[in-house]
Amino acid sequence: MTLSLAQTTYEKMRSDIIFGLLPPASRLRMEELRARYHVSVPTLREALSRLASEGLAVAEDQRGFAVAPISEANLRELAALRTLIELHALERSFQVGHVEWKSQVVAAHHKLSRIEQRMIAGDPCDRVEWKRYDSGFHHALIMGCGSGELLAVHGSVFDRYLRYQMVYLTFRGQIAADEHQALLEAALERDVARGKEVLVRHIEGGVAHALRAHAAQGA
């Protein structure tokens, strides 16, 4: 399994945008990117056009590419969309998820929980690692929904939402950990109403947290 250079470059750039290494709205000059990722211009264009179609970059006509800008309005739109999609997928998943689905949820929560405890204790863990486990847990919760298309759309929206959490460096510590715990319990009991309620609170809390950080940085 040899994965293509364009593919790996795309994944690296995507990660760099989500984690803020390539700051929002910054211009993406071909020469700089060539030096940074050690690939040719056509390969760069291939990766960039994929990012643009995903909404993580924008193509400015005849002027190259830039990282997608961020705004409060866009964060609210993404959060609303994530809520819509994730609630629906969660309901389906709780209803039809098989036994092995539950064990995957338990496993994903265990990994997430361990790194959360370390972060709450003040250990400056790898944020990329934490993101992977947070994503992994939310993904596991809805994985039983039975629709690949639903999961794909969710993934795209989720990662763009996640970028706001990362650029604002928001980690809500114990509160988020408690909500994750509550989601785990709701999943094990297949309690759709409770799961939905906690998830809505979880997302709303994340948005409020990010907006406070935004206001603080803006001031």
Added chain:
Amino acid sequence: MTLSLAQTTYEKMRSDIIFGLLPPASRLRMEELRARYHVSVPTLREALSRLASEGLAVAEDQRGFAVAPISEANLRELAALRTLIELHALERSFQVGHVEWKSQVVAAHHKLSRIEQRMIAGDPCDRVEWKRYDSGFHHALIMGCGSGELLAVHGSVFDRYLRYQMVYLTFRGQIAADEHQALLEAALERDVARGKEVLVRHIEGGVAHALRAHAAQGA
């Protein structure tokens, strides 16, 4: 405003896939595409990778690209996703859409209605034209929702759903026209419940129609 060659090639290929000119699951060989679209290989790769990230093509590792295959399961997934997103957007749009939104809905319906009448009468109109007006009307209905992200996701799902309608050559004639008329009236009265009810029936009818055509062709 000179739009880039990669952009126009992408749009043309996207259209060719949706309308079945590039049949589902067919291999996309670079040399053939070069001859067909008169562009270079890197430009092709750029367009293809965008289509792949959108789900209209698939990248087979080290083996080039192919048009995304079709399946009954995928059609059902797309229809369910379209229903989820479009119902939500329709509700928001009916609730918060401004006055100019209504006039756009009326205008879009008028154009759609005229071509539908011609097709019912037996006039073999341009299918591309008809698709544009059908898309335009459904898009106009939800345009007032106020979320660009929601509209973008809807567009992606809608067009992939539309491909099934096009490859199966399904035109439901008077029934679809009546449902479009009912949607128009619901919009003008901002009747969310009625609009949702008609939209669900509209999508379910389209899926059933496509599946019947699928079964007939399979036999």
Added chain:
DNA sequence: AAATCGCCAATCATCCATTTTCTGATGCAA
């Protein structure tokens, strides 16, 4: 202040090297 000139960067093509995959022919065995 507005228009123009020149520089820089993006777009896109052609050519080429490398690597992987597909195809078909050959040889061995049943």
Added chain:
DNA sequence: TTGCATCAGAAAATGGATGATTGGCGATTT
């Protein structure tokens, strides 16, 4: 003779380099 496995050649995809063209942006001039 037929079926299957293996291997060699062909074909196709990947990715880099170079160069021509074009559009955008800033500085200078009127």
